[in-house]
Amino acid sequence: MEVFHRTQLAAELATHILDDDLAPASSGLFLGARRRTGKSTFLREDLCPELRQRDAIVIYADLWQERDQDPGDVITEAIREEMARHDGVVLRFARAAGMERVQVGGLAFTMDRVGLGKQVSLARALAALSDECGRMIVLIIDEAQHAITTARGSNVLYALKAARDKLNMGPHHGLRIVATGSNRNKLAMLVEWKDQAFFCAPMQEFPVLGADYLAWVRDRAPASAALTVDGLMAIFDRAGHRPEWMQAGLSALAARGDWTADEAHATFAEAVESRARARIHNLLALVGLLSPLQSAVLRVLAAQGRNFVPFWTRTMDTYRMVIEVDDGNEATEPINLHTVQAALDALKEKGFLWRSVHGVYALEEFGIREALEEGGLLTNSTWRVTVMGQKAA
Ligand SMILES: Nc1ncnc2c1ncn2[C@@H]1O[C@H](COP(=O)(O)OP(=O)(O)OP(=O)(O)O)[C@@H](O)[C@H]1O
Ligand SMILES: [Mg+2]
Incomplete structure (x- = not known):
């Protein structure tokens, strides 16, 4: 390639x-x-x-x-x-x-x-x-x-x-x-x-690809598409600076030869947008399969980032609030050290979480947080004040 x-x-x-x-x-x-x-x-x-x-x-x-x-x-x-x-x-x-x-x-x-x-x-x-x-x-x-x-x-x-x-x-x-x-x-x-x-x-x-890369992409589009670097810049931002998604935009343009500049940008943007939607949809579908406690643990970790302390009493209360208040569910299983540990293990097994040899947890990748945010799953309670005494960033 x-x-x-x-x-x-x-x-x-x-x-x-x-x-x-x-x-x-x-x-x-x-x-x-x-x-x-x-x-x-x-x-x-x-x-x-x-x-x-x-x-x-x-x-x-x-x-x-x-x-x-x-x-x-x-x-x-x-x-x-x-x-x-x-x-x-x-x-x-x-x-x-x-x-x-x-x-x-x-x-x-x-x-x-x-x-x-x-x-x-x-x-x-x-x-x-x-x-x-x-x-x-x-x-x-x-x-x-x-x-x-x-x-x-x-x-x-x-x-x-x-x-x-x-x-x-x-x-x-x-x-x-x-x-x-x-x-x-x-x-x-x-x-x-x-x-x-x-x-x-x-x-x-590490700097993401920039305007010179977008000029290179523009030069690969059909001449009639008349794409501009400025026009592509906003689309590349939406693509989370992933070159593969720009490739999808180029492929969408390949089907026809008689583009106006506006149409070409709109078609390119739509191809990227559909990748973005599909990605979020797929991720949220996987989150939908989690148990209420697993879902709560994942979302609280995503919201609280480095301030996340999984077994702190207050974090346990936060899980409960996410399940009962934000989601309007009844907590069907007890929330304690054992069940939270099992939820963390399951989330790691399913590829959502990463665990260091010291037992610190983090999201496997930051895109998971973006998807949760876009899907409206970082609800009020997930952001509660953390053990560090700060509102989660
Ligand atoms: N400079 C580039 N020009 C064209 N395509 C690129 C460029 N850099 C990356 N790509 C394409 O983007 C995709 C991801 O690239 P790459 O695997 O280098 O990213 P990465 O950040 O290492 O990803 P991962 O997080 O999966 O390790 C690949 O399909 C690659 O071909
Ligand atoms: Mg890599």
Whole structure:
């Protein structure tokens, strides 16, 4: 599929990531943006090639794509794969393991010896790679929030912090860790909790596609459609800055050849609008299948965001008010620690919620909150004052 390249953004970020004088760069960089807005495409198509062109060794791990694997293993595997490409590194470890006589490329040193609790730690492995190649290593972890959903993933992040500290000092050539995520609340846990591996790493909003992309879209429409970038801008906002939805608009225009500009914009907008409606409709249909307590827990969490404390007595009262007052239902099951925990488990199982290894809950993606809001399900009671003493934001 054709991709609009963001070369300038890639160049700016590459400079920021690689520059030795920019202190924040060495503590890692976190980029947050909504789902389906083009993060992975940008990383793969633009940022990785730009970093490689500047002579960095780039290791890319997408924790979302390999969802059936432990995120810790996905990161470790990506590092092993890169190491295996460098014969010199393999040889070093083979020698260190007393395998001098065994040929490289045979079974001298297999990469499964690298990893957590293995013969060769991740820090040592990355240091050897850095020394052998004499180049900076950039490790890109796409959807990094998944790393803290398992103990192994969390531990790999700690190991990487140790590796980063080691490689950014002394004779080595540096390790930068770039992480992306689709939910700022979750990414924030990675950088704000002092026991987390990336405490204090700077967090940036990954810029959504802009006017130059819309000009590229316009140039792909039939000439008679006479779309304008300004006209497309409002539609792209409504599309939540998802390129796929713009593709739906383009497809709608392809059917005919004789557009006036107004008609073309209206048809484009309608195609996007119908995607938006379908998305909300589908999500609300799924919410409609939840039990009253599950629905209340989901909506209170969505409204209260980072202030949500699931088992606080006052939050329990809030669930009850949502069910009885806002929805006008009778609470058919007791509301207590046990039933709320079961509701949270069910919501996670159904893909609405995410849970960190520390037991913190967040929406799986922010779009769920938007759908609930548009569907009128963030009712009065869901917004009640939270344990932090603030009205939920
Ligand atoms: N620069 C671009 N030009 C054209 N299409 C794009 C561009 N970026 C993304 N897309 C399209 O948008 C869709 C989503 O892109 P991508 O997977 O990169 O987003 P994402 O933010 O990583 O999504 P997810 O949240 O699912 O990980 C893909 O179908 C992709 O082809
Ligand atoms: Mg992605």
